[in-house]
Amino acid sequence: MNHASYDAFVQPRSVAIIGASDDGQKTGGRTLRYLDTYGYEGEVHPINPRRASVQGKRAYPDLAAVGRPVDLAIIVTPAEHAVAALEQCVTAEVPAVITITSGFAELGADGAALQRELQAVLRGSATRMLGPNCVGLVSVRAKLAATINTGMDQDRFDLRDGGIAFLTQSGAMGAFVFNMSQTRRVGLGSLISTGNEMDVSFPEMLHALLDDPAVSGVAGYIEGIRDGEAFAGALRHAQEVGKPLAFLKVGRSPLGVEAIASHTGALAGSDAVYSGVFEQYGVTRIAGVEALADWAQMVDLARRPAGDRLSVTTTSGGGGVLVADHCTDLGIRMATWDGEWQRKLADALPEYLSARNPIDMAGTGGNSEALREVLALMGDHPGTDVAMVLIGNLDKEEDPLIQVLHEAHRATSKPLVVVWVGGSGRPVVELTSRGVPAYTDPGRALQALSGLMAAQRAAARPPATRPPIEEGRRERARALLTEARAAGLGVLDEHRAKQLLALYGVPVVQETVATDPDAAAAAAERLGYPVAVKLLADDVAHKSELGGVLLGLSSAGEVAGAAKDMLARLPRPVADGARLLVQPMVAPGLEMLLGIKRDEAFGPVLVVGLGGTWTEVLEDVQLRLPPLSAEDVDDALGALRSARLLGAFRGAPERDRDAVVAAVQGLALLAAELADEIAELDINPLIVGPRGNGAIAVDAVVVPRVACPSSTPEGARP
């Protein structure tokens, strides 16, 4: 979306409402009413062919009759008139349209047909459209409530502007979260409901929001992304521009996927892929509704922490312990106070309290002057990156405490986070209004803080860039795959698979193809013993199940004999034309599995895990998208629950982690360059030696992709 289109959505100079109704309670009338209620200052043109005025405003029979340029048109007609309404917009060259009207792809085949008509109208024009079947858009800075969300019927809130945009695939959830956040005085500066995403998609709007200097972070509610590549591109963009993202992605569970399928027909996608992608780009994965507002408040208000060391002062020793527990769960460190800083702290505290972090001020923490002194120390202490205050109740001291906290916030460049449990609730709202992040629960505050920290870490790491495609290598790889397809193979044999891997720098075991047992014995003599001899036959992916893997053979006689026996046991069609693969035995090491899977939305996805039964028992794998920097791979390895096995463990030596990283990066390059050619690839095992001794792919299977154009399934989300 270009800047002009984006601006027309969020800061239009003029708005037309097509299908505007005189009844401000009806869907057709509500948007016009909200524009008025919230004080939109641009021109507003109701379009209604049957009325001269609507809600006291001059109405026009159609857009052409307006006779002035319209930046944003909002379609609220019944579905059967939406096509004609959109035609008017295209004709009038309206840059931005929000089709709120529902009754399209979300309703099955008939609706989908109607949506295709809408799509045809838009094709080739410069008009961009949000929706259909969405609740619309609210842009606080433009005082624009272009929505049918009845949550706007709370006259009591003057909307609070702020740097956080909220982008949602569920209109109702979006309305809930927007309303709840505004009530808490959290600065959600915009609410954008994407509906069926017929034209403007979630990733595209996300990308545009990130380019808006008024937006400092984006929160979102996701059911399923159709264009994974565009989504990943937007996430990389967020990392580049250093703007934190947080998504509540539903459909984590089979039950949830079923519910999505039932309510919209949208593709939930593999949840493990989303988890991997979020991890990769430092995106916070939000678990609950209120946690979205918690995060938004933190990102909107908190200063950016320089590190992850937290000091907390509290009136409750028990609360300090709880904070320490939460910090451990969330990977936040507790700051250390020692030497002169500990002495300074001791001077600020009554004698009976010990000077350490968590800083238990007991009853004195409710004294605003005592608190002021400790806050100043936390601001100055070089070992503290984040200052937190945990207090509670204290109804009689609210005002002086609010004042001290507000001043401390202004006086420091570090984030100050306040948690005020119990009491009247007023201090939390008041502090938030004054720009101090304030919460009612320490766990929720720290969860939000950890999201901010993760985004900071991701932004500090340059995103991996895709190296230019090396044509020579790619052509050789394609030739291998074409040859296999030409031979009618559904699966590449082990030898070809390893040739492919070697092209991309993944170390593979040295091996010789032999046509018969005697040739295998001769090859073994050249390679040196012990050797492995494996069946090499077309379309046999699981040769061990056919007895086709012979390990640890230690003489020419043994090789020839065992190979003959193996061939004799095979079913005739397999034995005919079968060859033998002779490899030196690789020294035992840590077994890992690497692979590529194809995701419907995201395309090729890298899979990394430890090998063997346990990986399967625990489903302990990490998924990532190409391209991958070395740091990205290292993080993925660290995220495995079994990561300890890569270090020195129980007498086993530290493993060659660098070699694993290099192999995964090679595989990522392969995945990127051959994205359309590979359906699936498995290296199992990659044997990882002690540090400095490398890692080597001992077996591999490649399933080439049967050519088919990538289809974009139709979907819709009400």
Place this chain on the structure above:
Amino acid sequence: MNHASYDAFVQPRSVAIIGASDDGQKTGGRTLRYLDTYGYEGEVHPINPRRASVQGKRAYPDLAAVGRPVDLAIIVTPAEHAVAALEQCVTAEVPAVITITSGFAELGADGAALQRELQAVLRGSATRMLGPNCVGLVSVRAKLAATINTGMDQDRFDLRDGGIAFLTQSGAMGAFVFNMSQTRRVGLGSLISTGNEMDVSFPEMLHALLDDPAVSGVAGYIEGIRDGEAFAGALRHAQEVGKPLAFLKVGRSPLGVEAIASHTGALAGSDAVYSGVFEQYGVTRIAGVEALADWAQMVDLARRPAGDRLSVTTTSGGGGVLVADHCTDLGIRMATWDGEWQRKLADALPEYLSARNPIDMAGTGGNSEALREVLALMGDHPGTDVAMVLIGNLDKEEDPLIQVLHEAHRATSKPLVVVWVGGSGRPVVELTSRGVPAYTDPGRALQALSGLMAAQRAAARPPATRPPIEEGRRERARALLTEARAAGLGVLDEHRAKQLLALYGVPVVQETVATDPDAAAAAAERLGYPVAVKLLADDVAHKSELGGVLLGLSSAGEVAGAAKDMLARLPRPVADGARLLVQPMVAPGLEMLLGIKRDEAFGPVLVVGLGGTWTEVLEDVQLRLPPLSAEDVDDALGALRSARLLGAFRGAPERDRDAVVAAVQGLALLAAELADEIAELDINPLIVGPRGNGAIAVDAVVVPRVACPSSTPEGARP
């Protein structure tokens, strides 16, 4: 604590305040003021030797001068006068005392000495004491605010009575939670701060609360329990009487443990033991502050669910998906609507909405009449155990919706849970006030619901009872241990260890002790091949490190030869007097480890896990306390992350789970009967065969306990 003492704490007919001050803002005056503010109706006697009246009430120089019986005395004097104050109470035979005064064991050696003086005063008397160093007690039904908690300074709340007692080891956190809950209209009927637990301990008060018919559940904040056995007894009691428990136990992390040590010197104890114990008795482990109030509201208000099948109706399809996700995480099932019930549901919904659960009512959900119809169906539907409503905003429809929800709650015997996101916030408070559990976040509501369900399941399962100690067996076992101790052994040898296990019905491998290699060969001939030969020597716990384990020997010659070589390689002091253990090789199977560890607070704890490196990598063990029913053990096995390996998995057969259960129960019996005799016991491995083929302990180590009286460390929690 007997009933009379308990009643004197929570429903005293008369209260004396020793050290009462005329200044209602000071610590000494606050309690007297709160008794007045909250309308305590019994007699109140301020004790102050320097004043004739205090806060307008007649004061007495000492307790004796009151001349009437006092049920509850509250000591708020400075620490140096507390001993004399307690002496007055003992003399006057006051049944219950709350010593709020601080300055005791929580302040190091001097304070501990003063606390010992207090303790000496109490010894032998019938007076029971809470504290010292606590914030006191609030009992809503008695209108008794016997506390210094300044959170009571919110005149705006008339306290709400309810069935949930809140027991806390942190005074400040207790005050925060109590206040926050009351503001939300959650029925915390009492707040009891246990302080240093010099006399009345957390477990003892917990037990007494469970016997109070007005208490339907207990929530607690725990830093560390000193008497684990009493605590476990109280948890078993809760299971028996079917009252749900939930604890926020802090000190989960090393950081948290450090913080506890710093702020109180209390023992945090091994957190893994707490997790196991909570799991065992169906206790909900609470993670955060607000979650405590969430749980309390659910247990206080919700009807008891007959099962775990939830139906949810919502105005947000996206919200329904989120509910399904949360349910999967929490082990709550989604109810199925089919056949006639699906037809009935379809009749109640507009045609464009699909009749299934989650029941997406879209916009019609905001219509109270439409909602009434769906609620009635959820109440009637036999496949629904819990009905949930998820709506949001709807400020203009609040009153009719509240009415419909309240009526639906009254009309059904199933729990109805309301989640109302955003909006004015009034409906949640109003519904709670009317007895309908209502929340602002679906995840928080479902978390609380899952706690209630877990307690229901635990209550449905009779607690394991300790079988009577079988003296003959225990005497034989003790003889074995005494013999080892007499021989100066720090560790029982493998043979003795297995004899001990066999006494308790744990199957052990058949074996013969041989004095020399030739005798070993003869024994092998009798046992049949292949055999294992192991070094049997005093105080060698890890014989494999000395090369003392020879496996898979298959002839007399091999046995004699290998055994001779092994003995020759041993250092002289070990070889002298060493014997040999000859065992038939056990067929390979699933390797598990079972054991007993000693916890400072809880005594002997059973450890169950899968064997091998992975268990260590993942720390995948479960801890439980004896006694254990078969269901208890089965649950513990199911809680292992690697539990799938006990079933048929990847071509391996299903394992003999019953045999594992029997072995663990035998070990639990051993742990209970020999609690004071065993410091540590490890069976590694227990080899588990296919179903019907049993499980057998192949190796075991027992460390007898060096006799020492169990010490009760002094501790304190402000």
